[in-house]
Amino acid sequence: MALRITVIGTGYLGATHAAAMAELGFEVLGLDVVPEKIEMLSAGRVPMYEPGLEEMLQRHVAGIEGSTGRLRFTTSWEEVADFGDVHFVCTNTPQKHGEYACDMTYVESAFDSLAPLLTRPVLVVGKSTVPVGSAARLAARLAELAPVGADAELAWNPEFLREGFAVDDTLHPDRIVVGVTSERAEKVLREVYAVPVGEGSPFVVTDYPTAELVKTAANSFLATKISFINAMAEVCEAADGDVAKLAEAIGHDERIGSKFLRAGIGFGGGCLPKDIRAFMARAGELGADQALTFLREVDSINMRRRGHMVELAREAVGGGSFLGKRVAVLGATFKPDSDDVRDSPALNVAGQIHLQGGQVTVFDPKGMENARRVFPTLGYAESALDAVRGADVVLHLTEWREFRELDAEALGAVAGHRIILDGRNALDPVAWREAGWTFRAMGRPTA
Template identity: 80%
Template sequence: MPLKLTVIGLGYLGATHAAAMAELGFDVLGLDIDQTKTDLLATGRTPMFEPGLEDLLARHVAGIEGSSGRLRFTASWEEVAEFGDVHFVCVNTPQKHGEYACDMSYVDSAVSMLAPHLRRPTLVVGKSTVPVGSAARLASMLRELAPAGDEVQLAWNPEFLREGFAVDDTLHPDRIVVGVDDERAEALLREVYAKPVSEGTPFVVADYPTAELVKTAANAFLATKISFINAMAEVCEAAGGDVATLAEAIGHDDRIGRKFLRAGIGFGGGCLPKDIRAFMARAGELGADQALTFLREVDSVNMRRRTHMVELAREALGGGFLGRRIAVLGATFKPDSDDVRDSPALNVAGQIQLQGGQVTVYDPKGIDNARRLFPTLGYAPTALDAVRGADAVLHLTEWQEFRELDPAALAEVAGQRHILDGRNTLDPAVWRKAGWTYRAMGRPTA
């Protein structure tokens, strides 16, 4: 009999995973405690923007004309337990309020709600990003609470999704990591991921702690690489160098590589910032805090970039924001997403507003989420409307739409022609030709 899968938690990770597992040919039952979310997904729509995800849902959600019907949703823990051979736990692990540590309450709650209904051999698979040591604790919780006892196994299978590419990252991952303590768990996960493995995706088998560490280590490395090039941008500012040329030069070294070497206002989102902080907190609990002290400077460099962009904008306006109009292009923390969690763009916009600036924001997909988070900022329906009458324009999220803007058309409606490129993706020559004063981070002479 083919395996039946469940997905618990239908946020960004869970909704994508559920749809992708249906695409791989499995019958899937999704559960979320938020009825509004499951009702929306049942119509083939998503509460977040992710390219390709709604198309995938439409192909598989039961009740949609022409779909495979392999994907359904429920609010019943008992139904999930009876249905599934493999249960994927995809709930959120946010940063604790007022602390660096990870909040495990959602994961603990999901396991404690599911376990009492597990009356037959089954596999529970954690996909959430958790502090190392969590899997062993949760495995004990399952054995204690589940009627099937030792017949209920746990595996840890960290996710490596990039927002904007999540569907492809799930269907064609660059690696699959599984933390297991039993060959049967490994065999079940090999069956789940048989198709991507047959296409050449590496399948890495590890113990629980190593599997948990893979995701946090990967995110810590990427955050370090971003902050490194931003630290070099600070040096370039002081020395009169050009960080874009510097990045290109060192990126040709295949030991370094070119990815994540674009200097700018730094990283944000729901993963990198909270994951490196939780990693530091957990290392301290384990008595290995000195091993990760460098991450404090990584975090510090990252947060400094936001303040530096505010300073560059103030300098462009002659020393102050009071009564000045500022257009901000970008609200999301990255392009091809509507995610504004810990968005550097909105942080900069908020700082300028607090200092007296009249800020108007435009983003192709993130306006609604931004308005909920920063209701006092101004918002515009187009880039042209945002720029109209502005004394300075800040490019803070690298959407393709912004790279294709016509600087001459914007120049006709702008109050003053100051463009500050916080992502180093605009062409200085094109903007200067249209009469703009161009300034980028780490490129004082560009």
């Protein structure tokens, strides 16, 4: 008999995982404690922008004409416990307020709600990013609370989704990591992931602690690489070098590689910043804090880039005050192909300039609604052209393709001053300068 799958938590990770499991052919039941979210998903709509996700959801949600009907959603823990053979826990683990540590409230609440209802052998699979050591503790809690005892097994299966590519990353992962304590758990997960494994996705079997560490280690490495090239940008500015050419040259070394070597205003979002901070906090608890002290500098370099962009903008409008100056900001999301503005460097820069008296107008292809909720006092335009109208300086802060394809001449015709600062090193300096713009990018020569 085919496995039946539940997904607990239907945020960004859970909604994607539920739809992908249905796409792989499983009967799936998703649970959330927020009724409005369940209503939305049951109607085939997703609460966030992610390319391809809504279409995949609509192919499978029960009740939608032409769908497979393999995917349903509920708020009932009893229904989930009765339905599932494999329960994926995909709840959020935000940063604790006022601390670096990770908040495990949602994960622990999910285990406490599900476990007492488990009366037959099942596999519970954690996908949330948690501090190392959590899985062993949760496995013991599961066995203690479940009527079926140790037959309610736990596995840890970290997610590696990139916003903007989440559908492809779930259906065709570059690796599948499973932390297990039994052959049975491994066998069940091999069955769940049979299609991607059959297509060549590596299947890495580990213990709990290693599985928990993989996600935070990977994110720490990526954050380090981004902050490294941003540190080089600081040196290039001091020495009048070109960080883009530097990155190109070192990127040809296969030991280094060219990915994540574009200098700019740094990383943000709901994962990288909070994951490296939680990693540092957990290392401290384990007595291994010295091993990760370098991550403090990684974080510091990253936050410094935002302040540097504000200073570049101040220089561009005359070097004194932003008062009475119009500043256009292209981009609000932390990265393109997403509507996510959590810890967005672009929105942070816009907010800082606004707080210093600048008249800031923002445009983003997908993030306007979320940006308005976070910063209702900023100005928002309907298009890039409208944002730039009358601006004393234009800041390019999220590397949407749409911005790379902007007509510099047309924007120049409506701008107050033709000055653009490229905070993502993604625009073509030659094209903008030929259109009469003063073009400046981080870590690059001014001409």
